[in-house]
Amino acid sequence: MTAANDWEVVIGLEVHVQLATRSKIFSGASTAFGAAPNSQACAIDLAMPGTLPVANEQAFRFAVMFGLAIDAEIAETSVFERKNYFYPDLPKGYQTTQLEKPIVGPGHVDIQLPDGGHKRVRIHHAHLEEDAGKSLHEGDWQVNGRPMTGIDLNRAGTPLIEIVSEPDMRSADEAVAFARKLHSIVTSLGICDGDMSQGSMRFDVNISVHRPDTPFGTRTETKNLNSFKFMEDAIALEVERQIDILEDGGRIIQETRLYNGETRRARSMRTKEEANDYRYFPCPDLLPVVIDSQTIEAIRDSLPELPDAREQRFVEQYGLSEYDAGILGDEADMARFFEEVAKLCGDPKLAANWIMGELAARLNSTDTAIGQSPVNAGQLAGLIARIMDHSISNNMAKQVFDAMWKGEGEPDDIIEKRGLKQVSDAGALEKIVDEVIAKNPAMVQDYLGTDESKRKKKLGGFMGQIMKASKGQANPQQVNEILVRKLNDLL
Secondary structure: OOOHHHOEEEEEEEEEEEOOOOEOOOOOOEOOOOOOOOOOOOOOOOOOOOOOOOOOHHHHHHHHHHHHHOOOOEOOEEOOEEEEOOOOOOOOOEEEEOOOOOOEOOEEEEEEOOOOOEEEEEEEEEEEEEOOOEEEOOOOOEEOOEEOOEEEOOOOOOEEEEEEEOOOEOOHHHHHHHHHHHHHHHHHHOOOOOOHHHOOEEEEEEEEEEOOOOOOOOOEEEEEEOOHHHHHHHHHHHHHHHHHHHHOOOOOOOEEEEEEOOOOEEEEEEEOOOHHHHOOEEOOOOOOEEOOHHHHHHHHHOOOOOHHHHHHHHHHHHOOOHHHHHHHHOOHHHHHHHHHHHHHHOOHHHHHHHHHHHHHHHHHHOOOOHHHOOOOHHHHHHHHHHHHOOOOOHHHHHHHHHHHHOOOOOHHHHHHHHOOOOEOOHHHHHHHHHHHHHHOHHHHHHHHOOOHHHHHHHHHHHHHHHHHHOOOOEOHHHHHHHHHHHHHOOO
16 A cells, blocks of 8 residues: 555544533433433424424533633624435434534634644534434344344434534544543533533544545545544544555545444445435425524633633643643543642642543543543552652552552551551661662672762662562662762762
8 A cells, every 4th residue: 555645545534422411402301311212302302293392501601611612703693504315313304403504603613733743734624513312332222133223312402512623634533532532621611511522522523534636536525433542443444445446546425434443343324415305495394593792701701711721721731741731631530630729738749740640541541531540549649648748659559559459448447557657767767778788788889989979870679688688668769868978988
């Protein structure tokens, strides 16, 4: 296959964001997650005869908040249409959505690239719509020996904003950075919980390839990706597939595709529809929605701190590097966790190091969100405080952290129970150092006979024996000072 740099990749995203309203977009049914199947679908969600939808004001407020956060145009008048298609999990036979007059117009999102650069991705628009239900193809459901599909309509009618980007991304890295930034924005605004495993954010990726200085190629759409990793892998697979086809003299068919993150395989779902295939027409049951400029400005004034502003504040307030501030300030939950730890322990840099190091590694390895961390902010701050007052060493602290992660209790209790408290008594440490020096005359002579500039490297052998003699509890910094002083006294 020709090197990828002989081709230019063009990527655009359509992102479905479930809004965190208590009720659905056109009915009073609950949007809470976890209820028994079909227990939260009311007559309006099912489009029963004689029912009429009523627009949810909070959904509009959330959509406006997002639009303001991306510096977009906000439409004072937006209109709902019916998008007609037929799936088992769409009981109405159409989806109520927006096409000609969406609530959020053109905007932009600035992303940071892996190489440290920045890029602006344009947003074409974002519109409000209702979610469909869910088809379940699992279990052993059979009728007369034939497999059956289960339908859960609890999600039907849940409010969404669909965010449509321009085709401004040129790599999987850029697409993932854009998706992460959107996730950061909507969770910071509080308009979405961001739980992709439950479908709160889903990504449709439009991909095409072409030779530089030639028109864009035919695009395909890979639907319903619900993790950043799946998105990255699906893009790489589709780019490779399209390049292989084109280099073999074939042509790309405009189609909708599905990607299975577990098997890492993709397949065609259907040929791609155009807008006219859906027979859009204005919804006769819903009037145009008008939002006056005073309301828009009031919503603007109520916006919470956004990721870019928060990251800048972390640099200025806590003295973090731009990189550290970007990691810790990107997600609202992570930012809150960091600030609580920093406040409680009094050392923002040490708090940042532990969160981005030991805690982040454990969260990633167990696929655990920061909000579900077994080690809470108070416990981590307590552990850091014991490092700061030299009660424990860094190595001991890792043992305590592991015990806290396993639910063994508070840091002080674990330190006491395991006998991990660091020995800092000068008299006790001097005794151990004297014993190690006395037992190792050859090492002493080697140290004394070494050039002064190289003696530091010779201390490791002594330190290892001292730490072993103290069962790892000697204060390393204090031991080092005593050891150097006593060895130099022998010169």
